[in-house]
Amino acid sequence: MFVIEGGKPLNGRVRVSGAKNAALPIMAASIMADGPVTLRDVPDLVDVRTLADLLETLGVRSDRAVDGSLNLQVVDDSCIVADYELVRRMRASICVLGPLLARRRRAIVSLPGGCNIGDRPIDLHLKGLRALGVDIRVEHGYVIAEASRLRGTNIFLGGSFGSTVTGTCNVLAAAALAEGVTTIESAACEPEVADFGRFLNAMGARIEGLGTPFLRIEGVDQLSGAEHSIIPDRIEAATLLIAAAMTRGQVTVENVCPTHLSAVIEKLREIGVPLFIESQGEDATSLADIRVEPAERLTATVCSALAYPGLPTDVQAQFMSLLSLCEGNSVVTDKVFPDRFMHVPELVRLGAQIYREGPSAIVSGVVQLRGACVMASDLRASAALVLAGIAAKGHTVVRRIYHLDRGYDRLEERLNSLGANVRRVTDIVENVPDSLKLSHTTPSAAMFTSEPETISASFPTTGGDRRIRVDPPQSAGVEQPADSQIEKVDLSGTRPE
Ligand code: UD1
Numbered sequence: 001m002f003v004i005e006g007g008k009p010l011n012g013r014v015r016v017s018g019a020k021n022a023a024l025p026i027m028a029a030s031i032m033a034d035g036p037v038t039l040r041d042v043p044d045l046v047d048v049r050t051l052a053d054l055l056e057t058l059g060v061r062s063d064r065a066v067d068g069s070l071n072l073q074v075v076d077d078s079c080i081v082a083d084y085e086l087v088r089r090m091r092a093s094i095c096v097l098g099p100l101l102a103r104r105r106r107a108i109v110s111l112p113g114g115c116n117i118g119d120r121p122i123d124l125h126l127k128g129l130r131a132l133g134v135d136i137r138v139e140h141g142y143v144i145a146e147a148s149r150l151r152g153t154n155i156f157l158g159g160s161f162g163s164t165v166t167g168t169c170n171v172l173a174a175a176a177l178a179e180g181v182t183t184i185e186s187a188a189c190e191p192e193v194a195d196f197g198r199f200l201n202a203m204g205a206r207i208e209g210l211g212t213p214f215l216r217i218e219g220v221d222q223l224s225g226a227e228h229s230i231i232p233d234r235i236e237a238a239t240l241l242i243a244a245a246m247t248r249g250q251v252t253v254e255n256v257c258p259t260h261l262s263a264v265i266e267k268l269r270e271i272g273v274p275l276f277i278e279s280q281g282e283d284a285t286s287l288a289d290i291r292v293e294p295a296e297r298l299t300a301t302v303c304s305a306l307a308y309p310g311l312p313t314d315v316q317a318q319f320m321s322l323l324s325l326c327e328g329n330s331v332v333t334d335k336v337f338p339d340r341f342m343h344v345p346e347l348v349r350l351g352a353q354i355y356r357e358g359p360s361a362i363v364s365g366v367v368q369l370r371g372a373c374v375m376a377s378d379l380r381a382s383a384a385l386v387l388a389g390i391a392a393k394g395h396t397v398v399r400r401i402y403h404l405d406r407g408y409d410r411l412e413e414r415l416n417s418l419g420a421n422v423r424r425v426t427d428i429v430e431n432v433p434d435s436l437k438l439s440h441t442t443p444s445a446a447m448f449t450s451e452p453e454t455i456s457a458s459f460p461t462t463g464g465d466r467r468i469r470v471d472p473p474q475s476a477g478v479e480q481p482a483d484s485q486i487e488k489v490d491l492s493g494t495r496p497e
């Protein structure tokens with residue numbers, strides 16, 4: 001678990017790692033290579049190690065070189081079974097299905113099973129593969145698939161929630177080694193899918209239209225080994241930008257592709273976060289640094305998570321943490337995973353005011369979050385709780401951070417390098433800070449205090465930084481003694497505390 005002492009503004013520079021969601025399908029595609037594959041900027045994450053273990057059982061050997069790059073090489077192409085014990089640890093294991101069928105023509109891959117962010121069917125993956133001529137049945141929790149021939153065809157991959165990221169990768173992989181031409185309509189446009197396609201092209205595939213919903217694939221007989229650099233992780237970049245904004249810090253996030261983050265940048269600016277893109281080359285897709293300055297005032301907004309180029313569902317939880325501290329009422333909807341709200345009750349434990357209203361959550365901004373013990377439910381929910389913890393007053397304990405380690409490379413070290421105080425400790429009660437421990441026989445007297453509290457706040461509309469008094473609910477409206485230094489502010493309207 002993490003023990004966080006919150007309330008310190010982040011300051012400094014931090015570099016973004018390679019994208020997990022690009023690295024995973026690209027590693028899986030090494031199954032298709034007739035030669036060694038070298039991948040640079042593969043992040044060192046639990047999910048990456050889980051996939052390396054699965055690939056090992058499928059006859060692909062991998063090792064990290066001294067310079068950090070990941071080498072993969074097929075040493076045995078007779079294995080076709082992706083076992084439940086490995087697949088259940090990570091849904092992205094389904095990415096081996098397309099490459100196995102493309103190269104070995106048979107695959108038995110466990111269904112990934114349930115997930116905390118909602119239903120995650122793979123019907124579109126199977127629809128696309130069937131269209132290419134794959135014979136598929138699902139038995140005993142396994143997808144059992146065989147393709148004596150793969151034939152190019154026209155495939156529509158859209159579903160009720162838009163297109164599918166890993167499904168597009170699976171169909172692209174099979175189409176790359178199919179006979180003739182395949183067109184995919186309503187393909188996922190996420191930068192990670194485009195990176196996957198670029199890797200296949202580096203191996204000798206012929207794919208056009210990457211980054212658009214219309215892909216054209218001319219099948220080839222064979223794919224060679226290749227070298228490839230993974231794109232920077234736009235979700236990690238967004239998480240760090242939001243962390244800086246929430247703590248009113250000054251942080252430069254290095255190694256980002258601003259065009260991959262357009263929706264995030266736009267939304268942060270709308271909320272009032274001063275954001276500057278630095279040292280970007282001529283090309284719109286070139287890498288840059290993004291600097292966040294402390295915001296004078298953060299205001300509510302309406303956020304809908306959508307498929308790319310919309311606001312990513314993978315930053316919805318982190319945005320909700322930020323909106324908890326924005327003046328006014330925000331509305332958050334997730335159109336990709338409509339039930340992805342497991343972080344809501346945990347953020348509420350930290351003092352956020354959030355109400356579920358059908359497919360949306362209404363976030364009523366508060367002046368300050370306050371530390372508490374909370375539980376992570378999935379990868380991005382954990383990130384949201386860590387951000388809330390570093391912005392909150394006092395101690396926060398975030399349990400089940402193994403979710404976080406799946407997708408972030410030592411996030412606490414990166415945050416600490418910017419001045420945060422996040423400690424990774426064993427999850428035992430002795431490690432919970434005293435300030436968060438309550439004995440039922442002797443509850444802390446402080447819990448019942450109704451003393452008003454003085455905090456610093458910025459009110460640019462009425463002029464500069466001021467110290468204000470926040471009345472606890474039981475004394476709100478009661479006349480307080482005069483104090484020339486301190487101003488009493490009525491927060492009973494749009495900013496409950
Ligand atoms: C990928 C990402 C994940 C991200 C998600 C959406 C990886 C390894 N994971 O997951 O981090 O949150 O994209 O951007 O890249 N759907 C169907 N039928 C299908 C497949 C999907 O209805 O066959 C639905 C899903 O339930 C969801 C939506 O389509 O509502 C998008 O899912 P999808 O793009 O497939 O997500 P993943 O590829 O699993």
